[in-house]
Amino acid sequence: MSLQTVMTVGALEDLRALLGDRLSTSQAVREHHGKDVTYHAGHPPDAVAFAESTEEVAEIVRVCAAYKVPIIPYGTGTSLEGHIAALHGGVCIDLGRMNRILEVNDQDLDCRVQAGVTRKQLNEHLRDTGLFFPIDPGADASLGGMTATRASGTNAVRYGTMRENVLGLTAVMSDGRVVRTGGRARKSSAGYDLTRLLVGSEGTLAVITEVQLKLQGIPEAISSAVCDFESLKGAVDTVILTIQSGIPVARIELLDEVQMDACNRYSDLDYPVRPTLFFEFHGSPGGVHEQSESVAAIAAELGGGDFRWATRQEDRSKLWQARHDAYWAAKALRPGAEGWATDVCVPISRLAECLLATKQDIRDSDVLAPIVGHVGDGNFHLVYLIDLNKPEEIAKAERLNERMVNRAIAMGGTCTGEHGIGYGKIAFLQAEQGEAVTVMRQIKRALDPDNIMNPGKVLRV
Amino acid sequence: MSLQTVMTVGALEDLRALLGDRLSTSQAVREHHGKDVTYHAGHPPDAVAFAESTEEVAEIVRVCAAYKVPIIPYGTGTSLEGHIAALHGGVCIDLGRMNRILEVNDQDLDCRVQAGVTRKQLNEHLRDTGLFFPIDPGADASLGGMTATRASGTNAVRYGTMRENVLGLTAVMSDGRVVRTGGRARKSSAGYDLTRLLVGSEGTLAVITEVQLKLQGIPEAISSAVCDFESLKGAVDTVILTIQSGIPVARIELLDEVQMDACNRYSDLDYPVRPTLFFEFHGSPGGVHEQSESVAAIAAELGGGDFRWATRQEDRSKLWQARHDAYWAAKALRPGAEGWATDVCVPISRLAECLLATKQDIRDSDVLAPIVGHVGDGNFHLVYLIDLNKPEEIAKAERLNERMVNRAIAMGGTCTGEHGIGYGKIAFLQAEQGEAVTVMRQIKRALDPDNIMNPGKVLRV
Numbered sequence: 001m002s003l004q005t006v007m008t009v010g011a012l013e014d015l016r017a018l019l020g021d022r023l024s025t026s027q028a029v030r031e032h033h034g035k036d037v038t039y040h041a042g043h044p045p046d047a048v049a050f051a052e053s054t055e056e057v058a059e060i061v062r063v064c065a066a067y068k069v070p071i072i073p074y075g076t077g078t079s080l081e082g083h084i085a086a087l088h089g090g091v092c093i094d095l096g097r098m099n100r101i102l103e104v105n106d107q108d109l110d111c112r113v114q115a116g117v118t119r120k121q122l123n124e125h126l127r128d129t130g131l132f133f134p135i136d137p138g139a140d141a142s143l144g145g146m147t148a149t150r151a152s153g154t155n156a157v158r159y160g161t162m163r164e165n166v167l168g169l170t171a172v173m174s175d176g177r178v179v180r181t182g183g184r185a186r187k188s189s190a191g192y193d194l195t196r197l198l199v200g201s202e203g204t205l206a207v208i209t210e211v212q213l214k215l216q217g218i219p220e221a222i223s224s225a226v227c228d229f230e231s232l233k234g235a236v237d238t239v240i241l242t243i244q245s246g247i248p249v250a251r252i253e254l255l256d257e258v259q260m261d262a263c264n265r266y267s268d269l270d271y272p273v274r275p276t277l278f279f280e281f282h283g284s285p286g287g288v289h290e291q292s293e294s295v296a297a298i299a300a301e302l303g304g305g306d307f308r309w310a311t312r313q314e315d316r317s318k319l320w321q322a323r324h325d326a327y328w329a330a331k332a333l334r335p336g337a338e339g340w341a342t343d344v345c346v347p348i349s350r351l352a353e354c355l356l357a358t359k360q361d362i363r364d365s366d367v368l369a370p371i372v373g374h375v376g377d378g379n380f381h382l383v384y385l386i387d388l389n390k391p392e393e394i395a396k397a398e399r400l401n402e403r404m405v406n407r408a409i410a411m412g413g414t415c416t417g418e419h420g421i422g423y424g425k426i427a428f429l430q431a432e433q434g435e436a437v438t439v440m441r442q443i444k445r446a447l448d449p450d451n452i453m454n455p456g457k458v459l460r461v
Numbered sequence: 462m463s464l465q466t467v468m469t470v471g472a473l474e475d476l477r478a479l480l481g482d483r484l485s486t487s488q489a490v491r492e493h494h495g496k497d498v499t500y501h502a503g504h505p506p507d508a509v510a511f512a513e514s515t516e517e518v519a520e521i522v523r524v525c526a527a528y529k530v531p532i533i534p535y536g537t538g539t540s541l542e543g544h545i546a547a548l549h550g551g552v553c554i555d556l557g558r559m560n561r562i563l564e565v566n567d568q569d570l571d572c573r574v575q576a577g578v579t580r581k582q583l584n585e586h587l588r589d590t591g592l593f594f595p596i597d598p599g600a601d602a603s604l605g606g607m608t609a610t611r612a613s614g615t616n617a618v619r620y621g622t623m624r625e626n627v628l629g630l631t632a633v634m635s636d637g638r639v640v641r642t643g644g645r646a647r648k649s650s651a652g653y654d655l656t657r658l659l660v661g662s663e664g665t666l667a668v669i670t671e672v673q674l675k676l677q678g679i680p681e682a683i684s685s686a687v688c689d690f691e692s693l694k695g696a697v698d699t700v701i702l703t704i705q706s707g708i709p710v711a712r713i714e715l716l717d718e719v720q721m722d723a724c725n726r727y728s729d730l731d732y733p734v735r736p737t738l739f740f741e742f743h744g745s746p747g748g749v750h751e752q753s754e755s756v757a758a759i760a761a762e763l764g765g766g767d768f769r770w771a772t773r774q775e776d777r778s779k780l781w782q783a784r785h786d787a788y789w790a791a792k793a794l795r796p797g798a799e800g801w802a803t804d805v806c807v808p809i810s811r812l813a814e815c816l817l818a819t820k821q822d823i824r825d826s827d828v829l830a831p832i833v834g835h836v837g838d839g840n841f842h843l844v845y846l847i848d849l850n851k852p853e854e855i856a857k858a859e860r861l862n863e864r865m866v867n868r869a870i871a872m873g874g875t876c877t878g879e880h881g882i883g884y885g886k887i888a889f890l891q892a893e894q895g896e897a898v899t900v901m902r903q904i905k906r907a908l909d910p911d912n913i914m915n916p917g918k919v920l921r922v
Binding site: 105107108109110149150151152156160161163164173177178179180181183184185186187188189190191192193194196197199200201205216217219240244245246284286287290345346347348349377378379412413414415416417418419420421425428429432433434435436437438439440442443444445446447458459 | 566569571610611612617621625639640641642644646648649652653655657660661666677678680705707747748751806807808809838839873874875876877878880881882886889895896897901905907919920
């Protein structure tokens with residue numbers, strides 16, 4: 001047996017004593033926990049530990065630390081850049097059973113949840129409080145996972161991302177220490193911002209077990225609308241002008257004609273197969289009216305059709321569910337194909353140029369790749385629909401992706417607006433952040449000297 | 462000569478060769494650079510280096526690193542917890558000459574400045590663009606210093622603090638490496654959030670030399686108002702209800718009757734000497750009207766008098782200048798006394814309880830201590846006006862401060878909402894953050910192994 005195998009066997013024995021049945025080494029469970037929803041190759045962990053408390057996570061980490069066995073935290077497995085693949089084996093800690101909502105402070109618009117609570121579960125729980133939690137990646141992800149990957153979604157243009165909405169957290173460090181960062185105050189200048197350091201650290205610095213979140217009051221008035229455009233450029237320019245005018249839209253989403261076709265088919269809709277914007281406006285009735293009039297005027301100037309309104313809750317839900325299902329709709333366009341989801345984010349002034357050049361690249365290839373985007377932030381997504389048995393298709397998608405990401409970086413943007421680095425974008429992080437990556441590496445070494453925390457992600461140590 | 466003296470002499474020789482006249486060892490310059498505006502004892506550095514570029518800062522840091530001589534970054538010297546005191550001697554790097562505005566991207570609502578640019582200088586520069594930078598601590602501080610101390614001010618309730626408004630920065634690490642963090646994209650999930658780690662690190666991890674900032678569009682309509690109250694509780698409850706109702710006030714500031722008296726005298730105003738709220742509303746004309754009506758209705762219910770409006774730019778400027786001069790007005794209440802400014806921040810639901818208990822403590826002592834606060838965030842300030850020649854006065858202020866800070870922490874708040882830790886609040890940081898401080902210390906050791914970056918601040922290593 002290799003040393004690594006010996007160490008792993010030792011760790012699993014100790015964990016079995018600790019967890020009993022809640023340590024699984026079954027192949028099905030391991031494979032399920034090593035593969036996310038996109039094309040990146042899965043790597044099953046050696047075992048999956050189903051933790052039930054912060055203290056239990058700490059004990060698991062202490063065992064793994066003693067044997068120098070890798071640890072991979074797992075929420076719902078819906079990340080997109082191979083974050084949960086056990087590249088070096090080790091123990092996956094499934095936090096799904098830590099799904100208690102610990103407190104809701106309605107007067108302070110905040111709450112505290114265990115890491116395994118999902119965003120939909122939280123909003124269901126909040127239903128009667130008049131409050132909601134706005135961050136909404138497509139999947140019903142866990143709030144711990146969303147924190148670890150600095151998730152955002154359609155509401156980010158108004159409410160920010162997990163960066164702005166996590167007030168503090170509880171985390172288990174690589175030696176099993178439990179730390180609580182941040183607090184409930186809306187602002188603080190007390191010491192280093194460990195909360196923000198751990199938000200987006202993708203399990204490579206600590207295992208997040210609890211999260212304190214900001215909540216928002218449900219707006220008095222909410223109105224959604226759909227508007228199709230003659231050209232992609234008209235749609236994107238509408239977004240740019242809307243943002244530059246300071247209109248506080250709550251959501252402004254772009255779907256190109258390929259994606260609209262996919263959504264119509266998948267979600268049983270009948271929208272024109274043209275570049276389209278989905279809007280949502282939040283505020284007082286007067287404010288919503290004012291915002292929507294302003295945006296409609298901009299759209300009309302730029303080749304937009306009439307606004308199709310959805311004001312009833314059920315119509316709005318159907319609309320946004322269709323948007324959230326965009327990835328699955330895209331996949332259904334080519335049965336049997338794998339979806340490779342990717343994203344970039346650029347300053348809003350460069351959005352049209354970046355999007356149109358990307359669209360042209362796709363046209364010039366024969367890869368099917370619908371475009372959707374949280375365009376109010378300058379963020380957009382592609383799904384390359386490829387046959388993994390055809391290396392030439394993978395190579396083509398890789399070329400397209402590299403061109404798009406490098407273009408975004410050259411425009412002052414980022415290699416990922418919300419999907420994260422995982423193991424899919426490590427080289428692009430280096431290209432984007434340069435020397436700053438050496439500082440990230442110093443922090444990684446300091447907080448995880450044995451490189452057991454989700455090794456092989458974000459950085460190569 | 463001690464080893465430290467030998468090393469310092471060596472460093473100063475090398476720096477003299479590098480900087481010529483721009484290295485000063487004059488006593489007046491040294492003393493000026495070692496003392497901030499509040500009561501904390503000053504400690505002059507051994508020399509002051511006037512840097513003119515990031516590369517020059519890097520060279521200075523490399524010299525200091527070679528001799529293991531401390532480095533203290535300096536903006537305008539307006540911090541409040543002894544941040545700039547050269548506790549262990551060393552070289553102060555004055556960044557005031559790095560005062561160029563490098564770019565303004567009006568279409569993207571962002572800009573890039575050198576660290577020595579002050580907030581007023583930036584807003585003056587932006588005057589014709591329709592944009593402004595909202596963060597406004599009382600002093601006309603440098604944007605580098607504001608970044609390093611995670612400053613906020615009166616607009617934070619609507620626009621956030623430096624944490625939310627710094628998109629990226631350039632920093633010189635303790636070995637002279639120059640890194641550029643973040644970027645111009647509005648959001649990113651690319652790697653560790655080094656920007657947020659350095660925001661608020663108070664010069665203990667790096668010297669910040671350039672900052673990329675978010676800008677805001679100047680609202681179509683702005684209106685300010687003043688409203689006095691029968692009781693402090695009525696004023697605070699008005700704040701709480703306003704925030705809980707989700708009314709997007711731009712500013713909501715509390716001044717107790719002692720501070721109002723001080724401001725009337727210092728700024729030649731004639732407001733009633735009663736607990737008072739200063740408001741500002743931003744938005745469309747309709748939105749501003751709607752907000753102010755809502756708040757006026759809340760205030761009327763809680764013992765508030767009529768709103769006195771300031772809609773003309775010059776009246777608004779006078780009002781807010783008086784607010785920004787509150788510290789100097791407080792000091793003028795007791796000529797010859799020193800001002801000890803302190804602040805805490807609590808969840809909004811605890812604000813009344815925290816403020817009223819603090820007020821009672823002050824009444825029970827015979828210390829003069831006006832209260833002002835950015836109360837929309839749950840943040841308030843005290844200035845203890847004490848005679849430094851009377852140890853019993855210092856002791857009384859220390860007791861008051863300890864009670865207030867511990868109360869705030871016990872309520873889920875923070876030992877400082879915006880003043881920072883410096884060397885004045887190190888013990889309170891420990892009390893508030895507990896085990897998390899050990900993680901801060903690991904990061905400090907990793908990024909500054911010789912403890913030369915503003916040693917003795919934030920943490921004891």
